[in-house]
Amino acid sequence: MATITLPDGSTLEMADGATAKQVAEKIGAGLAKAAIAAKIDGKLVDLNTPLRGTPRVQIVTPKDKEGLELMRHSCAHVMAEAICSLWPATKLVYGPTVQDGFYYDIDLDEPIRPDDFARIEAKMQEIVDANKPFTRKELSRQEALEELRNDKYKTDNIERVDSQVISFYSHGDNGFEDLCRGPHVPSTAKVGAFKIMSVAGAYWHGDATQKMLQRVYGTAWPTKKELDEYINRLEEAKKRDHRVLGKQLELFSFSEMGPGFAFMHPKGMIVWNEMLDFMRQMNRKYGYKEVRTPIILNEELWHRSGHWDNYKQNMYFTKIDEIDYAVKPMNCPGGCLLFKTTKHSYRELPLRMAEFGMVHRHEASGVLHGLFRVRQFTQDDAHIYCTPAQIESEIIGVINLIFETYKAFGFADFAIELSTKPEKHIGSDEIWETATNALKAALNHKKITFRINEGDGAFYGPKIDFHVKDCIGRSWQVGTIQLDFSMPQRFELGYVDEDNTEKTPVMIHRAVLGSLERFMGILIEQYAGALPPWLAPEQARVLTISEKSNAYAARVQETLGQADVRCGVDLSDEKIGAKIAKTHGEKIPYMLVVGPKEAEAGQVNVRIRGSQDTRTASVEQFLAVVRRKIADKATDLAF
RNA sequence: GCUGCUGUAGCUCAGCCGGUAGAGCGCGUCCUUGGUAAGGACGAGGUCAUGGGUUCAAAUCCCAUCAGCAGCUCCA
Numbered sequence A: 001m002a003t004i005t006l007p008d009g010s011t012l013e014m015a016d017g018a019t020a021k022q023v024a025e026k027i028g029a030g031l032a033k034a035a036i037a038a039k040i041d042g043k044l045v046d047l048n049t050p051l052r053g054t055p056r057v058q059i060v061t062p063k064d065k066e067g068l069e070l071m072r073h074s075c076a077h078v079m080a081e082a083i084c085s086l087w088p089a090t091k092l093v094y095g096p097t098v099q100d101g102f103y104y105d106i107d108l109d110e111p112i113r114p115d116d117f118a119r120i121e122a123k124m125q126e127i128v129d130a131n132k133p134f135t136r137k138e139l140s141r142q143e144a145l146e147e148l149r150n151d152k153y154k155t156d157n158i159e160r161v162d163s164q165v166i167s168f169y170s171h172g173d174n175g176f177e178d179l180c181r182g183p184h185v186p187s188t189a190k191v192g193a194f195k196i197m198s199v200a201g202a203y204w205h206g207d208a209t210q211k212m213l214q215r216v217y218g219t220a221w222p223t224k225k226e227l228d229e230y231i232n233r234l235e236e237a238k239k240r241d242h243r244v245l246g247k248q249l250e251l252f253s254f255s256e257m258g259p260g261f262a263f264m265h266p267k268g269m270i271v272w273n274e275m276l277d278f279m280r281q282m283n284r285k286y287g288y289k290e291v292r293t294p295i296i297l298n299e300e301l302w303h304r305s306g307h308w309d310n311y312k313q314n315m316y317f318t319k320i321d322e323i324d325y326a327v328k329p330m331n332c333p334g335g336c337l338l339f340k341t342t343k344h345s346y347r348e349l350p351l352r353m354a355e356f357g358m359v360h361r362h363e364a365s366g367v368l369h370g371l372f373r374v375r376q377f378t379q380d381d382a383h384i385y386c387t388p389a390q391i392e393s394e395i396i397g398v399i400n401l402i403f404e405t406y407k408a409f410g411f412a413d414f415a416i417e418l419s420t421k422p423e424k425h426i427g428s429d430e431i432w433e434t435a436t437n438a439l440k441a442a443l444n445h446k447k448i449t450f451r452i453n454e455g456d457g458a459f460y461g462p463k464i465d466f467h468v469k470d471c472i473g474r475s476w477q478v479g480t481i482q483l484d485f486s487m488p489q490r491f492e493l494g495y496v497d498e499d500n501t502e503k504t505p506v507m508i509h510r511a512v513l514g515s516l517e518r519f520m521g522i523l524i525e526q527y528a529g530a531l532p533p534w535l536a537p538e539q540a541r542v543l544t545i546s547e548k549s550n551a552y553a554a555r556v557q558e559t560l561g562q563a564d565v566r567c568g569v570d571l572s573d574e575k576i577g578a579k580i581a582k583t584h585g586e587k588i589p590y591m592l593v594v595g596p597k598e599a600e601a602g603q604v605n606v607r608i609r610g611s612q613d614t615r616t617a618s619v620e621q622f623l624a625v626v627r628r629k630i631a632d633k634a635t636d637l638a639f
Numbered sequence B: 001g002c003u004g005c006u007g008u009a010g011c012u013c014a015g016c017c018g019g020u021a022g023a024g025c026g027c028g029u030c031c032u033u034g035g036u037a038a039g040g041a042c043g044a045g046g047u048c049a050u051g052g053g054u055u056c057a058a059a060u061c062c063c064a065u066c067a068g069c070a071g072c073u074c075c076a
Helices: A020-027 A029-034 A065-086 A114-130 A141-147 A152-160 A224-239 A242-248 A266-285 A299-305 A332-339 A388-408 A429-445 A486-490 A516-526 A547-562 A576-585 A596-601 A619-631
Strands: A002-005 A011-014 A037-040 A043-045 A057-060 A091-094 A101-107 A134-140 A165-171 A177-179 A193-203 A212-221 A296-298 A316-320 A323-327 A351-360 A376-386 A413-419 A451-453 A463-469 A475-484 A506-515 A540-544 A567-570 A590-594 A603-608 A614-618
Touching: A011 A020, A020 A029, A020 A037, A020 A057, A037 A065, A057 A065, A065 A101, A065 A114, A065 A165, A065 A193, A065 A212, A091 A152, A114 A193, A134 A141, A141 A152, A141 A165, A152 A177, A193 A224, A212 A224, A242 A516, A266 A351, A266 A388, A266 A506, A266 A516, A296 A299, A296 A332, A299 A323, A299 A332, A299 A486, A332 A351, A332 A376, A332 A486, A332 A506, A376 A388, A376 A516, A388 A429, A388 A463, A388 A475, A388 A506, A413 A429, A429 A463, A429 A475, A475 A486, A475 A516, A486 A506, A506 A516, A540 A547, A540 A576, A547 A567, A547 A590, A547 A596, A547 A619, A567 A576, A576 A590, A590 A596, A590 A619, A596 A603, A603 A619, A614 A619
Parallel strands: A413 A451, A540 A567, A540 A590
Antiparallel strands: A002 A011, A037 A043, A037 A057, A091 A101, A101 A212, A134 A165, A165 A177, A193 A212, A296 A323, A316 A323, A351 A376, A376 A506, A413 A463, A463 A475, A475 A506, A590 A603, A603 A614
16 A cells, blocks of 8 residues: 655545656546646656555646646647648757747758748647556666667767666657656646747757757646737737837837947937936046046057956957057946056045947947947946955945835846856956955845846956846846956056055956846836836826917926926827827826816816826816926826 | 848838838927827838848848847946
């Protein structure tokens, strides 16, 4: 007999060798039907695994996170079989699950096209309808290597696992079999509602020198309804796409004349300047002075800074009067030159110098992506020159500044990473260790939990990276704090200490928004284009019922404009419904409907973006409310 | 940079088994003066990304280039 303990603590007596499936059947027909796998003593296994002794058993269904992944993985197998049957030359490489779905990397010279998806799906449906059992076969490592000696991909897969038992799964009678750790759903009927999503190239092992494989992406969900909801969610995310909204809302554009170089339009410039004004305010509050350094500087400078050796492939070069120059990819070397123009005393430290620096980086053509990845961008950069003793308090100061800033922009959720010494770096190991420890100390002091990102630091020093989470759960890297002992040495920066000796300062590089361009893109996606009043290009618009109220509308607009509210007016001879629809499309926070009634009473009828309700208020009342919303950086428009 | 897909009016897209272009939105003019998510009529607007090739004939087929999209690699 086997004594089975269930997750609720109850026990079941079963015959020795009974399967997990039988346990599910004993518990209930519903569970047995939903069951796709089991967990025995915490280990995920196939449903037909025999039970002995006194195991703890949990029946896994697609409702469990692990069950869902397992189901998707099984679905990947079904897709693999479908592809192999349609393209017999296919060599299977690797088919894991990913967030919301799965993919399978295949080696096949004939490209699979989106037109083929329907055929693949139809074939998959055949396999599903056949309701064939997944069966497991185990071989010794040696036997497995022998059996797959002609398959370099599968051989490689075996070599990458350390288990001595290698398992294979097959479903059906046509001999489809795939190396796989498992477990799997019991039969092909249990892979859920699926859809082929896309196909793209992917290097073998992510190595650009290796063969480009085809990666076919699919998704699978327990029910058709959930699949539809997922497709819906994707469409919703697409509506937030800052590239689409940027065009629609006339914020910015790109031209074939300059791939990766954004054009900021008048409305985009308003958002930009609001961001900039706010960051300047923060810089003043936290004791920064602002500077500006040249875009183009002599190539020699970049040799000295280490950029030539470590960053050359990302830089643009030019010649002026036969002399070699480089376009700056970072602001720090220029900042160092500025620091060196005068002699410094320890009394000046910490010296915090901010720069909204426009930098140019040659990014590979394939990585350009709206405002998120561009070749020219503006960093809200700063360099803090300080003594070693001041490092921790300075870093804490920057962290405070960063948190305050993100909150103001409406981000509540952050994640922090500490990146350590990369392969390409300058400076000794001791320096790196000291610097890394200093960053850790500051984070610990602030009681901040962080993740370590090995080998991902800047070439001149370790860094703390800040990620913000947007309202639909996506994470964006924005701010960074980098600690640098090398650049000050290379540039022979110095200050005179209390004891009248020359010392080398420590340099802290920091950016809060990171890139103004990227941050604007993030804001657009976060708010789906419906920016809070303080950032909105047009904060209110007066809509007239008919031209009888034009003069009054103009007066209202004038009054608001005088009070620094960005207010437009729609005097067109459209009907009010059309004007409201148009204003909604432009995502303007406040609509002020005025007709003879309002004109008579000196009022406006306020309609708030996203709401059907209206409310009449005097112009003064509305003005007071909107000014407070702007001042508070409110995201809630109601009043 | 690599692989695949795409490029037609300001925008979104149709046309693409070859016979020199169409819709909706937007824009302009006129009618309409209408009270809360799109009133009506008329009109203007396109070297069909660019350069070659095949053909009597190319938006349509082929090649190259450029750009965009998805992903890979890289990154703020």
